[in-house]
Amino acid sequence: MAVSPTCNGTSPSNPLTEEQQVDKLIKELQEKGTNFVLLEKTVQILELQTILRDRTTSNSDFVFNADRLMRLVIEEGLNHLPYSEHNIITPTGFRYDGIQFNRGNCGVSLCRSGEAMEIALRQCCRSIRIGKILIGEEQKVLYARLLPDIVTRRVLLLYPTIGSGTTVCKAIEVLKEARVPDENIYLVSLFLSPSGLQNITRKFPHITVVSSDITSLYPNHFSTKYFGAE
Amino acid sequence: MVSNAGSLAGGGDVEATTRKSAKRSVKIEENPIFSQSSGSSVNEMVNLTDESSSPSEETSPPRAASRTRRRTMSGGRAEHHLLTTKTGKKIYTKGRPPWYDKRGKSLKQSFLIGICGGSASGKTTVAEKIVERLGIPWVTILSMDSFYKVLNKKQIEQANSSDYNFDHPDAFDFELLHKTLDRLRVGKSVEVPVYDFNTHSRDPNPKMMYGADVLIFEGILAFHDKKIRDLMDMKVFVDTDGDLRLARRITRDVSERGRTIDGITDQYFKFVKPSFDLYIAPGMQEADLIVPRGGDNDVAIDMIVQNVMAQLVERGYDSNQNNRDRHDLVREDLPDCLPQNLIILKQTPQVRGLVTFVRDRTTSRDDHIFYSDRLMRILIEEVMNHMPYRDVEVELANGKKAAGKRKNAQICGLPIMRAGECMESALRSVVKDCVIGKILIQTNESTFDPELHYIRLPPHITRYKVIIMDATVTTGSAAMMAIRVLLDHDVKEEDIYVASLLMGQQGAHALAYAFPKVKLITTAMDSHMTENCYLIPGMGNFGDRYYGTGLDLDLDEPFEA
Numbered sequence: 136m137a138v139s140p141t142c143n144g145t146s147p148s149n150p151l152t153e154e155q156q157v158d159k160l161i162k163e164l165q166e167k168g169t170n171f172v173l174l175e176k177t178v179q180i181l182e183l184q185t186i187l188r189d190r191t192t193s194n195s196d197f198v199f200n201a202d203r204l205m206r207l208v209i210e211e212g213l214n215h216l217p218y219s220e221h222n223i224i225t226p227t228g229f230r231y232d233g234i235q236f237n238r239g240n241c242g243v244s245l246c247r248s249g250e251a252m253e254i255a256l257r258q259c260c261r262s263i264r265i266g267k268i269l270i271g272e273e274q275k276v277l278y279a280r281l282l283p284d285i286v287t288r289r290v291l292l293l294y295p296t297i298g299s300g301t302t303v304c305k306a307i308e309v310l311k312e313a314r315v316p317d318e319n320i321y322l323v324s325l326f327l328s329p330s331g332l333q334n335i336t337r338k339f340p341h342i343t344v345v346s347s348d349i350t351s352l353y354p355n356h357f358s359t360k361y362f363g364a365e
Numbered sequence: 366m367v368s369n370a371g372s373l374a375g376g377g378d379v380e381a382t383t384r385k386s387a388k389r390s391v392k393i394e395e396n397p398i399f400s401q402s403s404g405s406s407v408n409e410m411v412n413l414t415d416e417s418s419s420p421s422e423e424t425s426p427p428r429a430a431s432r433t434r435r436r437t438m439s440g441g442r443a444e445h446h447l448l449t450t451k452t453g454k455k456i457y458t459k460g461r462p463p464w465y466d467k468r469g470k471s472l473k474q475s476f477l478i479g480i481c482g483g484s485a486s487g488k489t490t491v492a493e494k495i496v497e498r499l500g501i502p503w504v505t506i507l508s509m510d511s512f513y514k515v516l517n518k519k520q521i522e523q524a525n526s527s528d529y530n531f532d533h534p535d536a537f538d539f540e541l542l543h544k545t546l547d548r549l550r551v552g553k554s555v556e557v558p559v560y561d562f563n564t565h566s567r568d569p570n571p572k573m574m575y576g577a578d579v580l581i582f583e584g585i586l587a588f589h590d591k592k593i594r595d596l597m598d599m600k601v602f603v604d605t606d607g608d609l610r611l612a613r614r615i616t617r618d619v620s621e622r623g624r625t626i627d628g629i630t631d632q633y634f635k636f637v638k639p640s641f642d643l644y645i646a647p648g649m650q651e652a653d654l655i656v657p658r659g660g661d662n663d664v665a666i667d668m669i670v671q672n673v674m675a676q677l678v679e680r681g682y683d684s685n686q687n688n689r690d691r692h693d694l695v696r697e698d699l700p701d702c703l704p705q706n707l708i709i710l711k712q713t714p715q716v717r718g719l720v721t722f723v724r725d726r727t728t729s730r731d732d733h734i735f736y737s738d739r740l741m742r743i744l745i746e747e748v749m750n751h752m753p754y755r756d757v758e759v760e761l762a763n764g765k766k767a768a769g770k771r772k773n774a775q776i777c778g779l780p781i782m783r784a785g786e787c788m789e790s791a792l793r794s795v796v797k798d799c800v801i802g803k804i805l806i807q808t809n810e811s812t813f814d815p816e817l818h819y820i821r822l823p824p825h826i827t828r829y830k831v832i833i834m835d836a837t838v839t840t841g842s843a844a845m846m847a848i849r850v851l852l853d854h855d856v857k858e859e860d861i862y863v864a865s866l867l868m869g870q871q872g873a874h875a876l877a878y879a880f881p882k883v884k885l886i887t888t889a890m891d892s893h894m895t896e897n898c899y900l901i902p903g904m905g906n907f908g909d910r911y912y913g914t915g916l917d918l919d920l921d922e923p924f925e926a
Binding site for chain 1: 797
């Protein structure tokens with residue numbers, strides 16, 4: 136049972152495992168300027184991914200554990216936002232050399248599943264501003280409500296599972312129309328398929344991708360399980 | 366077997382007790398104090414099967430059933446290690462003071478008292494009375510019963526047919542006994558075997574014991590081996606009249622084990638008495654003190670106690686020692702490297718930023734609560750990385766299979782009141798089905814020793830991985846007490862985790878040294894502390910800030926009208 140969770144989906148004709156392919160892909164993309172933030176594969180992250188993948192997981196367990204994983208992904212994403220040195224005095228009167236997070240971030244959730252990540256985001260940043268984009272069939276933008284000063288902010292684009300990546304591409308286009316530079320876009324997701332990753336980064340090579348796993352074995356029933364409705 | 370504090374409530378003036386005891390030796394139906402004895406001569410215990418198969422007519426009064434002493438294991442599992450004396454003082458008969466010097470060495474050697482005497486002579490009673498009257502909070506009692514040799518097949522047959530002599534020196538493993546005492550004396554932990562008198566083998570789970578200020582070792586052949594005698598600082602022989610001892614055995618065995626008088630006396634004259642004359646009685650020559658009439662002899666016990674105290678003081682024992690040692694910690698240099706079982710959260714910008722919020726005296730209460738909650742969640746998530754997991758395979762909604770991991774442990778949170786309780790919600794948001802116990806440990810204002818005041822644990826606590834939670838670990842004394850209490854509840858050392866927001870390096874070293882298998886997990890570490898044990902730079906009184914009970918008004922939000 137020494138199989139890693141990502142290598143089951145490879146076809147036997149291909150000598151590389153999916154994990155190796157993903158590594159190769161990431162390397163290529165990094166050379167083109169894409170930033171990657173992948174969660175460290177600790178046992179507890181693997182467990183969370185397992186629970187979310189498992190079709191037999193109950194809705195309440197799914198929500199609980201999805202919230203946990205989303206929190207961890209967002210915590211990791213926040214680590215890559217800028218900060219500055221900040222020295223403070225403790226209650227006992229001693230100096231401590233700490234850091235302070237810089238202001239000027241915002242979230243944009245991609246409806247509908249992206250909204251599930253808003254809770255986790257707010258659990259980390261209590262009053263962060265959140266915009267919304269809704270994309271309907273045939274990639275039509277049905278609704279987009281962004282912050283007026285979004286051009287000056289770093290944007291966390293929230294979408295939990297990314298398959299083909301076409302919806303996300305459309306959403307990034309909306310952000311670009313609002314003149315958000317590529318470097319300020321942080322795509323935050325739980326699962327990202329290799330093909331989706333390729334599609335997105337081919338168009339927008341300078342964004343930052345934050346995810347817990349890049350794999351073809353992503354749970355494609357996220358909204359159903361999380362919201363309990365089709 | 367120090368469990369029954371009630372049985373210690375004897376005493377009073379000496380003459381009265383003596384008279385009472387004289388009466389007791391006649392009226393053997395009375396429940397005698399020695400029923401608490403360690404039952405060191407096992408001859409009658411193991412031969413129980415064949416004897417009891419022939420039911421005796423004159424035995425088994427109805428009340429016997431309710432207080433049977435059918436002990437088949439040495440040092441039973443349910444043994445309590447916390448003894449409360451008449452005066453309400455708590456004595457921990459297992460464990461050692463939670464302070465160590467900078468090299469992680471214990472600060473002083475234990476005072477070892479050896480107690481020897483024939484079976485049913487009242488050795489345990491004497492030991493218990495010494496413990497009570499010494500009034501020293503850390504005492505360990507070791508019984509020779511744990512060191513019976515594992516028997517081979519032939520010997521087991523002999524034992525079953527009453528032909529194996531359990532009172533003979535050959536029945537004991539003196540080598541292991543010496544090793545154990547030697548380690549205990551210098552404050553190291555030991556695994557004391559648990560002997561099963563049914564199978565005549567050792568239980569696979571030995572009992573952990575830790576050194577103490579005073580170590581009492583009792584057994585029928587305690588003075589037999591010179592190497593062991595040489596370790597002892599004081600040798601006490603409990604000399605109870607042979608008739609009385611036989612009478613006690615008869616009472617005990619007849620009323621509690623349903624044996625016949627004939628069987629008992631046979632046994633007595635075949636093994637117990639010859640062994641006593643040959644091996645045990647000569648121990649009297651080695652003794653510093655002989656206690657006639659055993660546990661009832663209050664004058665002799667007082668003498669022993671005074672003597673022990675005098676010798677303890679002579680070698681520098683001082684009940685305020687612990688307090689001073691704490692201050693030594695402040696000044697001493699620390700070992701170069703951090704302990705191996707210590708895990709400090711990866712210092713990512715988020716963790717550092719959150720720690721800054723929590724430490725900052727100007728952080729508003731709102732922010733303090735919000736950011737410390739967030740930090741605690743990250744901490745608990747990290748703790749989960751150190752739990753055991755098993756490999757599984759799951760099916761996705763589209764029918765594909767994927768390998769994965771599932772946690773293989775049940776989690777119990779044990780917050781140390783009050784600051785540790787802040788972490789409960791963090792634990793709940795990470796472990797849906799966790800159970801939460803509670804423990805209250807407070808520092809005694811006069812001795813500076815931590816004392817256990819309240820504890821609630823789930824049933825079957827040994828099935829859980831237990832996370833002891835406290836906001837800060839400074840000297841580690843409260844966490845150490847919590848660990849020891851868990852060990853006393855038979856939780857394995859490797860099943861214990863200590864999670865805290867901030868640890869002092871001294872405290873972490875002390876914990877790591879005393880309990881190398883306990884995992885310590887923290888979000889930040891401070892290497893220095895002030896004379897009165899505040900960490901530098903520290904985070905102030907976390908509990909007061911989190912719950913808003915602090916007096917410091919400028920930390921509070923303005924009152925909203």
